[in-house]
Amino acid sequence: MTIRVGIIGCGSIANQRHAPEYADNPHVTLTHVYDPNPDRAKRLAERFGGQVAASWEEIVDHPEVDAISDCSTNEMHQIITTRALRAGKHVLCEKPIATTLEGAKSIVAAAAEAGTVLMIDHNxxxxxxxxxxxxxxxxxxxxxxxxxxxxxxxxxxxxxxxxxxxxxxxxxxxxxxxxxxxxxxxxxxxxxxxxxxxxxxxxxxxxxxxxxxxxxxxxxxxxxxxxxxxxxxxxxxxxxxxxxxxxxxxxxxxxxxxxxxxxxxxxxxxxxxxxxxxxxxxxxxxxxxxxxxxxxxxSGVIDAFVEAIRMKERPPVTGEDGVxxxxxxxxxxxxxxxxxxxxxxxxxx
Ligand SMILES: NC(=O)c1ccc[n+]([C@@H]2O[C@H](COP(=O)([O-])OP(=O)(O)OC[C@H]3O[C@@H](n4cnc5c(N)ncnc54)[C@H](O)[C@@H]3O)[C@@H](O)[C@H]2O)c1
CATH class of the missing domain: 3.30.360.10 (Dihydrodipicolinate Reductase; domain 2)
Structure with missing residues (x-):
């Protein structure tokens, strides 16, 4: 099984860890990337592959995306990660899980409902x-x-x-x-x-x-x-x-x-x-x-996330740990x- 991944947010953590570690993982294809700054998305796609999406919603709703990395800025995690989980995606969400406890708990609730993998990047x-x-x-x-x-x-x-x-x-x-x-x-x-x-x-x-x-x-x-x-x-x-x-x-x-x-x-x-x-x-x-x-x-984080998806296992850092x-x-x-x-x-x- 090849896991089709989208990266949302193409800043430093996406460039330095998520994209290169997905590229090194044999079970993954990077299919989509998005950043509100289109040059950043384009540069990431040129280096690591994937299409540049017009919005993050396009990625989370895409039927051919299985998992996403939420590498957006802190205030967006609650919005993007919750929506992706509700759309049935596996999510690796950057830390902090959210900026409010309420937001963080709503992410965990969405993951429980979806039954997909939610991992927080406490590497x-x-x-x-x-x-x-x-x-x-x-x-x-x-x-x-x-x-x-x-x-x-x-x-x-x-x-x-x-x-x-x-x-x-x-x-x-x-x-x-x-x-x-x-x-x-x-x-x-x-x-x-x-x-x-x-x-x-x-x-x-x-x-x-x-x-x-x-x-x-x-x-x-x-x-x-x-x-x-x-x-x-x-x-x-x-x-x-x-x-x-x-x-x-x-x-x-x-x-x-x-x-x-x-x-x-x-x-x-x-x-x-x-x-x-x-x-x-x-x-x-x-x-x-x-x-x-x-x-x-x-960092081993991407491999652990991919392994949790493939083996249908609990990831080493859970949403509850993030909360x-x-x-x-x-x-x-x-x-x-x-x-x-x-x-x-x-x-x-
Ligand atoms: N686990 C770690 O060790 C680690 C290290 C650094 C950063 N982080 C986390 O990763 C996240 C990103 O940090 P960074 O260092 O890459 O910051 P950065 O400033 O380098 O990049 C952030 C990117 O997010 C994009 N962005 C802004 N609004 C967005 C939106 N609405 N949708 C999608 N993308 C959006 C920006 O355009 C920018 O390209 C933060 O939550 C940060 O806390 C984690």
Missing amino acids: QRLVAAHQLARKIVEDGELGKILSFKTTFGHKGPEYWSINASNSTWFFKKSRSALGVAGDLGIHKVDLLRYLLNEDIIEVSAFAGALDKKDENGQPIEVCDNMVCLLRTQSGAIGTAAFSWSYYGDEDNSTVLYGEKGVLKIFADPDAALQLMTSAGEQRSYNVGAIQTNDNQTS RALEIIQAAIRSAETGKTVSVLPNHG
Whole structure:
């Protein structure tokens, strides 16, 4: 079976990951692409194949399209992904799943009704070092996890977006909605849930537009830095920092502190994982680098999405995971706005 795919939104993530990884997958043909900027769609089609569609609706309603990648801007995910699911398509939706919880839940409801695959691109779960780290935690090598720290920062989306300028949509409240928290932070709360195999239940945060300016030289409308304190269901406490103003190397590191040892992930450029036990043992694992803005390696996301469709299986990142990550990030934003700690118990309605 060849899966016929359409890509909606032909910006950086479509060019750097979705289209090349579909091209490398033997079970897929890229049949349609769309972007409101027709030159971007044309350029993507010239490089990777497919016809340029006149609208995203043409792709989601097309009887010869089986699956879509929703690589549109954040505010459009709810509209495009929901409509595609209702039209019976499988959908790989970029993160954040939506800009509102209501929107995110309507996507999950549409997927349940359609019975098709919905996967959210929280690609950090598919990084080999993170998968091995989860196994080390599961195997009890660190004992109970007591604390953690994680960060994700780079020099900002105006260096990444296909519109590489300060007028990028990433800086607009009506489009990105969540600033760096929804861009980079949402990856790390999803990663913590994955690594620790438990949920985050309480959050306290500071956030601000400390540095970035829009095209008019005004401070941007969304946060460019956020620092959070998090508590998990089992009582572990830790920190998470997200930034668009790390003007050196990109930092995507995590450290887990357990009763029996410490696990450092992407903390040292020479070793993806470093384990130190309280008994004095030290181990390093070189299991490949994480994708960075300047160094794109295969994310494995497209292969996992295609496999879920072919095998009729649950994808490794579900719509529910996307909802939960959004819920925690929204709680962090609320905490930063109110100066109060916010409880974010799972399934609280
Ligand atoms: N998983 C990841 O690691 C990762 C990394 C980067 C971006 N993303 C996500 O991918 C999405 C796209 O980000 P990007 O980095 O490619 O941004 P980008 O600015 O490079 O590209 C966005 C594209 O979407 C197009 N677009 C705007 N309105 C649209 C509409 N109504 N319909 C279809 N397309 C529309 C724009 O014209 C532009 O070409 C965002 O939701 C972002 O959060 C995910």
